[in-house]
Amino acid sequence: MTTPRVARRRAGDNPALLGLVGILAFAALLEVLPRAGVLPAEYLPPTSRIVSALLDEFGRGSFWQAVGGTITTWLLGLVIAVVAGIVLGIVIGSVPALRLATASTVEFLRPIPSVALLPLAVVLFSAPIRSILLLVVYASFWPVLIQVLHGVTDIDPVARETALSYRLDRWRRARYLVWPTTLPYVMTGIRLAASVALVLTITGELLIGGTKGIGERIAVAQSSITVPSMYALIVVSGLIGVLANVATRRAERLVLAWHPAVRREFPL
Amino acid sequence: MLRTRFIALLAVTALAATTSACGSDDSSDAAPATGGADKVKVGVIPIVDVAPIYLGKAKGFFTKQNVDLSLEQAQGGAAIVPAVVSGQYQFGFSNVVSLMIGQSKNVPIKAVANGNNATADAAKDFSGLLVKDSAITRPKDLEGKTVASNTLKNIVDTSVKDLVRKDGGDPSKVKFVEIAFPDMAAALDANRVQAIFVVEPFLTSAKAKGWKQIGSFAAVSPSLQVAAYFTSQQLLGEKADLVKRFSAAMKESLAYADAHPDEVRQIVTTYTTIKAEAAAAMTLPKFAPDMDKTSLDTMSNLLVQEGLLAAPADTAKLFQ
Numbered sequence: 001m002t003t004p005r006v007a008r009r010r011a012g013d014n015p016a017l018l019g020l021v022g023i024l025a026f027a028a029l030l031e032v033l034p035r036a037g038v039l040p041a042e043y044l045p046p047t048s049r050i051v052s053a054l055l056d057e058f059g060r061g062s063f064w065q066a067v068g069g070t071i072t073t074w075l076l077g078l079v080i081a082v083v084a085g086i087v088l089g090i091v092i093g094s095v096p097a098l099r100l101a102t103a104s105t106v107e108f109l110r111p112i113p114s115v116a117l118l119p120l121a122v123v124l125f126s127a128p129i130r131s132i133l134l135l136v137v138y139a140s141f142w143p144v145l146i147q148v149l150h151g152v153t154d155i156d157p158v159a160r161e162t163a164l165s166y167r168l169d170r171w172r173r174a175r176y177l178v179w180p181t182t183l184p185y186v187m188t189g190i191r192l193a194a195s196v197a198l199v200l201t202i203t204g205e206l207l208i209g210g211t212k213g214i215g216e217r218i219a220v221a222q223s224s225i226t227v228p229s230m231y232a233l234i235v236v237s238g239l240i241g242v243l244a245n246v247a248t249r250r251a252e253r254l255v256l257a258w259h260p261a262v263r264r265e266f267p268l
Numbered sequence: 269m270l271r272t273r274f275i276a277l278l279a280v281t282a283l284a285a286t287t288s289a290c291g292s293d294d295s296s297d298a299a300p301a302t303g304g305a306d307k308v309k310v311g312v313i314p315i316v317d318v319a320p321i322y323l324g325k326a327k328g329f330f331t332k333q334n335v336d337l338s339l340e341q342a343q344g345g346a347a348i349v350p351a352v353v354s355g356q357y358q359f360g361f362s363n364v365v366s367l368m369i370g371q372s373k374n375v376p377i378k379a380v381a382n383g384n385n386a387t388a389d390a391a392k393d394f395s396g397l398l399v400k401d402s403a404i405t406r407p408k409d410l411e412g413k414t415v416a417s418n419t420l421k422n423i424v425d426t427s428v429k430d431l432v433r434k435d436g437g438d439p440s441k442v443k444f445v446e447i448a449f450p451d452m453a454a455a456l457d458a459n460r461v462q463a464i465f466v467v468e469p470f471l472t473s474a475k476a477k478g479w480k481q482i483g484s485f486a487a488v489s490p491s492l493q494v495a496a497y498f499t500s501q502q503l504l505g506e507k508a509d510l511v512k513r514f515s516a517a518m519k520e521s522l523a524y525a526d527a528h529p530d531e532v533r534q535i536v537t538t539y540t541t542i543k544a545e546a547a548a549a550m551t552l553p554k555f556a557p558d559m560d561k562t563s564l565d566t567m568s569n570l571l572v573q574e575g576l577l578a579a580p581a582d583t584a585k586l587f588q
Binding site (some may be wrong): 015040043119122127128131206207208209212216219220221222223224225226229 | 314347
């Protein structure tokens with residue numbers, strides 16, 4: 001009993017510690033390379049300068065407004081995409097004819113890069129925030145839809161037969177059979193969509209602008225030749241991404257606490 | 269304005285008519301505020317060129333004209349033009365070439381105030397054509413070379429071609445690649461291009477590397493009008509008085525900015541992250557209160573020569 005617990009506490013096995021070591025090594029490398037002249041410090045400043053620019057940013061009100069703006073746009077886009085993906089996924093997935101009829105269209109539309117729709121987004125919606133949302137929703141809708149489509153067809157045949165022999169009506173079948181089966185897929189879809197949505201939110205802000213956000217701030221820093229601030233803001237977008245991932249994983253474990261896969265899962 | 273990335277200008281202009289239909293519900297944003305002042309949104313790009321409007325707002329020139337100004341930062345004309353045409357923004361900032369091309373494609377816009385100009389001195393402008401290789405000493409030497417332009421088929425490459433032609437060279441032998449202003453210095457450093465055309469604040473920092481200047485907007489035409497503030501034909505028809513008041517406030521702002529360069533340098537640091545030292549070292553554009561008809565016609569003729577316009581722009585109609 002004690003032996004495995006001791007083993008678990010060894011540094012080599014601690015994922016959090018290993019992660020920290022990885023980040024520190026990366027930061028150290030980025031500090032050394034520009035200073036040694038391997039990378040041009042003018043275009044890629046050493047870590048210490050980026051960190052000091054980051055601390056400067058933390059002290060500015062407009063920075064926090066931008067963070068708030070990015071998170072708002074991101075969440076808004078994500079919610080729209082998730083709701084649309086779940087509803088359409090369940091409807092399409094439950095009707096075989098509909099599924100067959102839409103399969104090729106979905107496969108055609110899905111690989112289209114959202115950014116390629118930028119000109120369309122800009123002319124379709126004159127309000128910048130809506131153009132950005134179109135990009136975000138388009139990109140993050142597909143992972144959810146595809147997951148839900150898979151989830152709906154993954155119903156255990158025995159469970160389905162059982163539900164039928166108990167004469168559960170359509171609504172009860174959806175509630176007690178389809179939804180619990182689909183939920184783990186939905187959560188995976190949300191996790192995938194969350195990072196895609198964040199990337200597209202910042203891309204949209206960067207290329208379209210017109211709304212307070214980290215992407216717009218990156219563009220301003222870029223056109224003001226404040227390179228360290230630009231990288232500091234890029235670091236911030238990475239941090240938001242990490243937080244988003246942690247949050248969705250937490251939510252996943254919370255929502256799927258009953259699920260065998262989660263119950264067996266090794267905690268982070 | 270020069271950050272104007274005309275991502276698919278064609279798509280924008282071709283669909284502009286559609287946009288005005290889709291977005292017409294947004295035009296209520298232009299409704300007068302309770303205080304009687306007209307609420308006006310202006311789409312600008314966060315660069316040095318728009319300093320006068322920020323300065324004019326701070327100085328109360330717009331309030332005086334009963335205009336309640338709010339400045340919306342967008343990343344380029346590609347986003348600003350549709351927003352103005354649909355009434356999301358009442359005014360916008362764009363370079364003059366994009367406006368002329370827009371007009372030729374029947375985008376319902378009209379320039380109502382000057383934006384900024386090149387200086388009178390070709391050697392000391394806010395823009396510059398820079399080279400690293402000491403063998404290149406004049407625009408003609410760019411034949412067979414690659415030049416970085418922030419957008420293709422727009423004001424920068426058209427200007428460079430004109431400089432090459434005026435120097436006795438063949439502009440068709442110059443190759444252009446699209447590189448955003450912030451990335452140009454790195455491209456020249458890495459020898460991916462042989463010349464770059466940058467504007468402030470990039471010009472000062474690039475010149476500090478010892479790179480040589482062989483041209484500028486001012487070399488195309490002294491005081492060349494580079495950009496303008498424009499509105500939609502719709503707003504012009506419905507609220508001619510508001511447009512007139514905006515133009516008047518803009519004119520006052522431009523004159524004030526031109527006379528107070530120190531205040532321009534100061535205000536630039538408020539809406540960009542340009543450092544105060546860099547702002548102090550920059551060469552500022554000229555801010556003429558009125559549009560420069562002569563240079564607009566010059567540019568229009570150059571566009572015809574380059575095949576970007578089928579016929580000279582009706583500058584009298586497009587620029588008030």
